[in-house]
Every structure is written in C-alpha cells, then in structure tokens.
Amino acid sequence: MSRIIVLTGAGISAESGIRTFRDAGGLWEGHKVEDVATPEAWRRQPAIVLTFYNERRKQLLDVLPNEAHLALARLESKHEVVIITQNVDDLHERAGSSHVIHLHGELLKARSDVHEDLIYEWKEDIRLGDKCERGYQLRPHIVWFGEMVPLLEKAIDEISDAEIVLVIGSSMQVYPAASLVAYAPADAAIYYIDPNPQVNYELARRQGLQIIEKAASIGVPEVLSKI
Numbered sequence: 444m445s446r447i448i449v450l451t452g453a454g455i456s457a458e459s460g461i462r463t464f465r466d467a468g469g470l471w472e473g474h475k476v477e478d479v480a481t482p483e484a485w486r487r488q489p490a491i492v493l494t495f496y497n498e499r500r501k502q503l504l505d506v507l508p509n510e511a512h513l514a515l516a517r518l519e520s521k522h523e524v525v526i527i528t529q530n531v532d533d534l535h536e537r538a539g540s541s542h543v544i545h546l547h548g549e550l551l552k553a554r555s556d557v558h559e560d561l562i563y564e565w566k567e568d569i570r571l572g573d574k575c576e577r578g579y580q581l582r583p584h585i586v587w588f589g590e591m592v593p594l595l596e597k598a599i600d601e602i603s604d605a606e607i608v609l610v611i612g613s614s615m616q617v618y619p620a621a622s623l624v625a626y627a628p629a630d631a632a633i634y635y636i637d638p639n640p641q642v643n644y645e646l647a648r649r650q651g652l653q654i655i656e657k658a659a660s661i662g663v664p665e666v667l668s669k670i
Contacts, residue, residue: 450603454612455659495567511659512538552584636662
C-alpha cells in the first residue's frame, strides 16, 4: 500500500461540465475576477457576488463526477489516498473519495462574514439577510483572491510524506497551491496529467517527473493502472 497525494485543479472538473476561470479569455463566466472573487468585491457589491456563486452552485448540482473522479475513489481500496483540491465543487466526494482537502473552500457551504469558524452546509441560494447564529451576514465559503488559505499547512503536512504525487488538471500557476509539490519528498514519484501541461518552477526541479499530456478522464485511469 502506497501513500498517494493527489493535487487536482479545474481541469478535472471541466470534463464534468464545470466551466473554469481561465475559459473565455480569463473571464469567470463573463466576470472579471476582481468583480466576484475578492473581499473588495464582496464589500462593494455583495448582491452581485452572491448571485454569481448562487448560479455556480446551481450548475454544480446539475453535473456528475467523471471517470477521473471515480478512478481516484477506487484507488482507496488499494492505497492510502489524500486529495488536495483547488476546486470548490464536491465531485470528489460524490465519486466516493473519503479524504479531501479543499484549499479554496467549498461551494456547498456558507460561512459567517465575521466568524470564520461558523460554517454551514448550504445547497440553496445565499441571500442578503441570511445570517449566522450570531447575527452576521452569510457569505460563500470560498477563499477569495487576497485571502489567507486556512488549510495550506494541513496540505503541506500531508504531502511531506507522500510516496507518489499525482497532479491532475492544474495549470500550476495559482499560488500558493502550485508550490505544494516542493514539499514532497525528493524520492517521491510525480505524475502530471493535463492536456496542456505547464511545468512551473517547482515541477521543473523534480527529478523523475512524468508528464501525461491527456485529459484527466483518460490519463488518470491510465496512470493508476500502472501504480
């Protein structure tokens, strides 16, 4: 049994029909990132931010895990698997993966705008006036650009003793998530699965890096058959 750490990005979910931020010239479903995914946007135009995430939540509920998600879930029957994802969807969990770290938050949760530890399961729209138990407005449980990544240290701890690292569907350009491979042991095998791989500084320094230029639903089962 090997200890396998999986880093997933938007590419794995795109195959299920979830549009990515880098689509359409860098616009996120027609919006600039500074208009919907920053604390400043939330303070300036909370109604627009809530509408944006409400629509994304509805979209998520209409899609299903794809073969890449399912293959990673099946991997747990033979290996110790931890998934560290940049994605805010729940497709890994729906596929059956039991140990998932969401670096950038979760779309199907809401949290207090003031008390960050007050987090709620949430599948409906979040509206202005929806409040936490202490009377503060609820916001999407998303780590916006410019905010700290609360689970980063936990992710570093997990990858620091990996035997195998799989990087799937990530542009490897969004930090600090893209830096995580630097914390893997020097002798860890690293597979980078993406149809358009971008080898960043941290990956370029890894000996034995194997690049599979394929979509996740094809490349992941192929790599897992060899592990």
